[in-house]
Amino acid sequence: MKSIDHASLVGEVAPPADVAPGPNRACPLADVDTVFLDLDGCVWFGDRLADGASELVRDLRASGRRVGFVTNTSNRRATQVADKLRRLGVAAVDDDVVTPVEALAAHAWLRARPRVWFFGPPEVREVVAGLTVMADRPEEAELLVLGRDPSLTYADLTDALQVLVRGGRFLALNVDPRLPVDGGRMLPGTGALAAALTYASGVRPEVVGKPSRGFFETVLRHFDAGPERAVMVGDTLDADIVGGAAVGMRTVLVGQGSPSALDPAPVPDHHVTDLRAVRGLILGSP
Numbered sequence: 001m002k003s004i005d006h007a008s009l010v011g012e013v014a015p016p017a018d019v020a021p022g023p024n025r026a027c028p029l030a031d032v033d034t035v036f037l038d039l040d041g042c043v044w045f046g047d048r049l050a051d052g053a054s055e056l057v058r059d060l061r062a063s064g065r066r067v068g069f070v071t072n073t074s075n076r077r078a079t080q081v082a083d084k085l086r087r088l089g090v091a092a093v094d095d096d097v098v099t100p101v102e103a104l105a106a107h108a109w110l111r112a113r114p115r116v117w118f119f120g121p122p123e124v125r126e127v128v129a130g131l132t133v134m135a136d137r138p139e140e141a142e143l144l145v146l147g148r149d150p151s152l153t154y155a156d157l158t159d160a161l162q163v164l165v166r167g168g169r170f171l172a173l174n175v176d177p178r179l180p181v182d183g184g185r186m187l188p189g190t191g192a193l194a195a196a197l198t199y200a201s202g203v204r205p206e207v208v209g210k211p212s213r214g215f216f217e218t219v220l221r222h223f224d225a226g227p228e229r230a231v232m233v234g235d236t237l238d239a240d241i242v243g244g245a246a247v248g249m250r251t252v253l254v255g256q257g258s259p260s261a262l263d264p265a266p267v268p269d270h271h272v273t274d275l276r277a278v279r280g281l282i283l284g285s286p
Contacts, residue, residue: 006061006091028270029250029281034225035060036244038234039071039081042254042275046181049088052276057090063283068223069097070232072209072239074147074173074190075121077101095222100173100209101127103218104145107208109171115140117163119156119193120147120173138162146172146197146205148179148190157196164201170194172205176239178258210236211243220247233278241268252278 037043043053060067069092071081078097085092101124104110110128115135118128124147128134135141144163149156164170175191194205209215220227227248234240237253237260244251245266253268254275260266270281 004093004095006093009086009091009093027280027282027284029231029252030283032065032229032231032250032282034066034068034223034230035282036068036070036219036223036230036232036249038232038236038240039069040073041180041235041258042233042240043069043090044084044088046183047088048182049090050275052274052279054089056275056279059279059283061091065282066223066225067096068219068225070210070219070234071097071099072174072176073099074101074209075124075149077123077127080123098219098222100215101147102222103208103215104128104173105131106214106218107171109143109169109206114142114169116143116145117141117160117168118145118147119152119160120145120149124173139166141168143169143171144197146170146190146194148173148193150187152193157193160197161200164197164203168203170197170201170203170205172207174209174239175205175207176236180235210239211246213243213246216243216247216249231282233275237266237268238262241266252281254278 043050057067078099079094081097082092082094110131113132116128116132117135117138118125128145138159139162141163144160172190172194175194176189177191179187179189181187198204231250231252232240232244233252233254235254235257237257241251241253251268252270254272272278
């Protein structure tokens with residue numbers, strides 16, 4: 001990735017001079033050179049930025065480390081995510097972000113250019129349409145691609161179901177069961193829609209985003225990062241922690257974390273209360 005003056009994007013104030021960890025500081029992750037941050041429930045909650053998020057990103061970059069935003073959102077493209085980060089006060093460009101939408105192009109099922117029935121917002125539909133052939137009717141589709149769209153109707157679910165009961169494959173941008181927003185509220189995630197369709201059809205989805213190994217391999221290639229010097233920071237055990245560990249990254253769970261559906265539950269390398277504590281693991285206390 002090319003060098004970018006991130007500070008100029010949001011008018012950041014210069015960080016303290018001694019951001020880099022000193023020789024006597026206890027920083028178990030001091031050797032990492034790339035930090036991947038989840039967004040929903042980690043960097044932001046709806047339209048509220050998490051405490052310490054902008055300072056963490058600023059100080060990591062000032063220390064010479066790369067910061068990537070790795071999100072499972074299935075209704076936004078990277079450019080929309082970067083726009084939101086800047087609006088909330090975090091410097092970001094499109095290349096700083098990887099979503100399942102960007103990872104779609106690398107998926108083998110799409111490279112075969114099947115006829116696709118897509119459920120999701122128009123912005124994501126444009127990406128899918130550029131990668132394959134869109135079916136005019138669900139009965140003609142060979143593959144269902146599922147994203148999240150708050151305008152969901154019963155008719156939409158009915159159309160999606162037709163693809164699966166006729167033998168079509170099922171590709172979900174993510175299977176997150178819920179989406180945290182400000183005030184402690186939860187929204188149904190793409191995984192909730194996928195579960196309904198699986199229950200009705202008996203067909204389980206292939207997952208494009210976290211925790212799939214292919215997604216994290218795409219992330220590492222995008223940032224030209226080695227897993228042994230990278231860390232995945234997130235709030236979800238079954239997505240962030242499982243996926244990061246699968247490719248050899250170290251992992252940090254932030255906050256309480258959502259309950260795991262796996263047995264045994266995945267164990268992160270570090271578990272901290274908030275993003276300020278993440279700074280301590282990598283850079284030491286300010």
